[in-house]
Amino acid sequence: MSGAFDLGPRRRGRRPSLTPMIDVVFLLLVFFMLAARFGVEARVPLVLAAPTPGATWSGPPRLVDVLPDGQRLNGVALEMPALLERLAGLVAEEGDPVVLRAREGAVLQRLVEVMSALEAAGHLRLVVVE
Secondary structure, three states: OOOOOOOOOOOOOOOOOOHHHHHHHHHHHHHHHHHOOOOOOOOOOOOOOOOOOOOOOOOOOOEEEEEOOEEEEOOEEEOHHHHHHHHHHHOOOOOOOEEEEEOOOOOHHHHHHHHHHHHHOOOOOEEEEO
16 A cells, blocks of 8 residues: 555646636626616706795786696696686786795795796796795
8 A cells, every 4th residue: 555545547637617706797787787877857946936025926826736636727727738828818017926836745956847837938037835
């Protein structure tokens, strides 16, 4: 007997499996996709005006109530196209203000949608009240 042990034919070394590493990469990808914010943030320019002494309201009332599922003009529920049409008849000049009031249950996104529709129709002086 010799001093060396015979372990049989030499085995070829195994290559490491890439499956666990690929799993970790996909888990990280899913995590960062869920944690990332993909929405485009928009700013709504609001001009805060202090009441000026002697300033008075001119023209008929133009109060738009923003509801969770619609809107009202001076207390009358209207769809947006009809509201814009009636509001055009109430505005004498381009700079006449339109008062917006968010009612209970209306979310901020709904208020922004109404403001955007009014601005697109040419009503640039919007006053938001509580």
